[in-house]
Amino acid sequence: MRVGIIGAMDEEIALYLEGMQETKAVTKAGITYYEGTLEGRDVVLCKSGVGKVNASVCTQILIDHFQVEKVIFTGVAGAVHPALNIGDIVVSRDCLQHDIDVTALGFQPGQIPFTDRWIWEADPELIQLAVRAGEQVDEGVSIVTGRILSGDQFVADREKVQRFYEQFGAHCTEMEGAAVGQVCAMNGIPFVVVRSMSDKADGSAHVNFVEFTKLASQRSYAIVVNMLRHLAAGAIVYSTQGCIECDMVKKWLTEKGIAFEVRDVMASRAYQEEVERFGFLGVPVTVVGEKAVKGFDPQELEKLFA
Ligand code: ADE
Numbered sequence: 001m002r003v004g005i006i007g008a009m010d011e012e013i014a015l016y017l018e019g020m021q022e023t024k025a026v027t028k029a030g031i032t033y034y035e036g037t038l039e040g041r042d043v044v045l046c047k048s049g050v051g052k053v054n055a056s057v058c059t060q061i062l063i064d065h066f067q068v069e070k071v072i073f074t075g076v077a078g079a080v081h082p083a084l085n086i087g088d089i090v091v092s093r094d095c096l097q098h099d100i101d102v103t104a105l106g107f108q109p110g111q112i113p114f115t116d117r118w119i120w121e122a123d124p125e126l127i128q129l130a131v132r133a134g135e136q137v138d139e140g141v142s143i144v145t146g147r148i149l150s151g152d153q154f155v156a157d158r159e160k161v162q163r164f165y166e167q168f169g170a171h172c173t174e175m176e177g178a179a180v181g182q183v184c185a186m187n188g189i190p191f192v193v194v195r196s197m198s199d200k201a202d203g204s205a206h207v208n209f210v211e212f213t214k215l216a217s218q219r220s221y222a223i224v225v226n227m228l229r230h231l232a233a234g235a236i237v238y239s240t241q242g243c244i245e246c247d248m249v250k251k252w253l254t255e256k257g258i259a260f261e262v263r264d265v266m267a268s269r270a271y272q273e274e275v276e277r278f279g280f281l282g283v284p285v286t287v288v289g290e291k292a293v294k295g296f297d298p299q300e301l302e303k304l305f306a
Contacts, residue, residue, distance in 0.1 A: 001041075001042065001069050001070070001231075002042045002043065002044060002066065002067060002068045002069055002070075003041055003042070003043045003044075003068060003069070003070050003071070003072060003228065003231065004043070004044050004046075004059070004062035004063070004066065004068030004070070004071040004072070005038075005043055005044070005045045005046075005071075005072050005073075005074060005224065006045075006046055006047075006048050006055065006058055006059065006062070006071065006072070006073045006074070006176075006180060007045075007046075007047055007048070007073075007074050007075045007217075008047065008048050008049060008050045008051075008054070008055070008075055008175065008176050009047065009050065009075070009213075010047060011213050011214055011217045012047070012074060012075035012076065012213075012217050012220070013045055013046070013047045013074075014217070015217065015218065015221040016038065016043075016045050016074075016221060016224075017034060017045065019038055019221075019225065020034060020036040020037065020038050020043070020045060021036055021037050021038070022036045022037055023035070023036035024036065028061050028065060029057055029061060031046055031047070031048060031049065031054075031057070031058050031061065032046065032047070033045070033046045033061070033062070033065075033066060034046065035066065038225065038228055039225055039228040039229045040228075041228045041231060043228070044062060044066045044068055046058055046062065048176060050175055050176070051152045051175050051176065052097065052150060052151075052152055052175065052176060052178070052179035053152075053179075054176070055073075055175075055176035055177075055179040055180050055183075056179045056180075056182070056183050059071060059179070059180045059183040059184060060183050060187075063183070063184075063187045063189055068189070069189065069190075070123070070126065070189065070190050070191070070231075071180060071184050071189055071190070071191040071192075072126070072130075072191070072192055072193075072194065072224055072227065073176060073177055073180045073191070073192070073193040073194070074193075074194050074195075074217075074220045074221065074223075074224045075174070075176075075194075075195060075196075075216075075217065075220055076174070076195060076196055076197070076198035076209075076212075076213050076216040076217060076220070077090060077148065077172040077173060077174035077195035077196070077197060077198065078154075078155050078156075078161075078172060078173045078174065078197070078198070078199050078200060078201030078205055078209075079171075079172050079197040079199070079200045079201065080149065080161050080164045080165050080170040080171055080172050080173055080201060081144075081146065081165065081170070081171045081172070082165070083142070084142065084144070084171065084172065084197055084200075085142070085197065086197050086198065086199065086200065086208060086212050086216070087141055087196060087197060087212070087215060087216060087219060088141055088142040088143070088144070088196070088197045089134050089141060089142070089143040089144070089194065089195070089196050089197075089219060089220070089223065090143075090144055090145075090146050090148060090171045090172045090194075090195045090197070091122075091127055091130040091131055091134065091143065091144070091145045091146075091192060091193070091194055092122040092127070092145075092146075092147075092148045092177060092181070092192055092193035092194075092195075093121070093122060093127065093145045093146055093147060094119050094120055094121045094122060094147055094148070094181070095119075095120045095122070095147070095148045095149070095150060095177040095178040095180075095181040095193060096110045096118055096119045096120065096147070096149060096150070096168070096178050097110055097112075097118070097149075097150055097151060097178045097179075098110060098149040098150065098151045098164060098168060098170075098173065099151030099152060099153060100112060100118075109167055109168070110149075110168065117185070120178060120181030120182050120184070120185050120191075121181075121185075122181065122190075122191055122192040122193065123190030123191060123192055125190070125289050125290070126190055126191070126192035126227075127145055127192055128289075128290055129192075129227045129230055129231060129289075129290070130192055130194050130223060130224075130227055131143060131145060132230070132290075133223045133224075133226035133227040133229075133230065134194075134223045134226075136226055137219065137222045137223050137226060138219065138222070141219065143223075144171060146170070146171030146172070147168060147169055147170045147171055148170070148171065148172055148173070148174060148177045148178070148193055148195065149164055149168055149170040149172070149173045149174075149178070150173070150174055150175055150176055150177045150178035150179060151173070151175065152175060153175070154175070154205070154206075154209075155173050155201040155205065156199075156201060156202065156203060156204075156205035156206055157201070157202070157203075158202045158203065160201070161173075161200070161201045161202060164201075172195055172197060172201075173201055174193075174195060177193040177195070180193065181193070194220050194223050194224060194227075195220065196215075196216035196217070196219040196220045197212075197216060198212045198213045198216040199212065229270075230274075235253060235258055235259070235260040235261070235286055235287065235288045235304075235305075236260065236261050236262075236263055236286070236287045236288075237249055237250055237253070237260050237261070237262050237263070237284055237285075237286050237287075238263050238265050238271060238274065238275045238283050238284060238285040238286075238287070239262055239263070239264060239265070239283050239284045240264060240265060240266050240283055241264065241266070243283055243284065245283075245284050245295055245296040246283055246284040248296040249284045249286055249296050249301070250262065252296070252298060252301060253286075253301075256305070258305060260286075265283055274287075278292040280292065280294045282294070284296065286301060286304060288304050288305065291304055292304075
């Protein structure tokens with residue numbers, strides 16, 4: 001499974017580039033895409049550039065040309081919700097554009113005229129994965145799921161922030177997420193946006209943005225890397241060598257044509273911890289997304305893949 005990872009600025013993708021292996025660069029429509037692996041996952045990384053047009057072009061190319069099956073947008077945002085502080089994380093529950101305004105013709109704020117779809121819901125599994133990954137990354141940082149507002153504006157105005165909160169129930173504001181969400185929805189591709197707050201979109205936003213973008217980008221990166229770690233290729237079978245039940249699970253999956261990745265718990269303490277996270281001690285444990293089955297139990301396995 002290929003995952004597209006997008007950031008808007010150099011700072012937002014720098015750590016990914018450093019962490020990737022077997023990287024191959026391809027440029028299309030002025031945007032460079034880096035194909036390679038990160039945490040053992042097949043990924044395509046790119047810097048879209050700032051704003052909704054860049055983000056849209058970039059997302060469509062990721063889908064059409066690079067055939068990504070999931071998209072993660074990673075980066076920084078201005079906090080809108082009063083409970084959020086600089087450094088906190090917002091995982092998109094949904095995204096919409098705050099700067100599309102055809103209210104003069106009777107449409108709702110943010111509504112794309114002549115359609116009833118303008119709020120783009122992120123994929124529940126990716127949301128859950130991001131929240132879990134975030135909780136493991138840094139203590140003391142608040143991680144919430146909420147509404148992300150996108151527009152072609154750097155917001156540095158308290159009154160606008162207040163309006164975004166009251167009118168749209170927004171958690172944060174940035175310049176790309178809703179475009180990525182819309183293009184993904186139009187193509188049936190699951191997406192999520194993970195943003196760390198670099199500023200509060202108020203009178204100090206420009207100063208805070210410069211000061212905190214690096215730290216906030218580091219946080220977003222740590223979460224996405226953790227997400228990739230837990231993102232199953234199809235299924236993960238935690239096993240040990242010479243374990244008969246493990247072999248039975250693998251045989252069962254192979255016969256069903258289900259792709260799976262084998263993780264030997266004796267080879268890595270991290271793998272053991274992943275098994276323990278599901279409340280199990282022994283193997284085999286078969287995991288799909290956030291669900292797990294212990295042992296070789298065909299009935300339970302059937303349910304897992306139902
Ligand atoms: N990205 C980070 N901070 C932002 C802000 N205040 N407005 C728009 N995009 C942002």
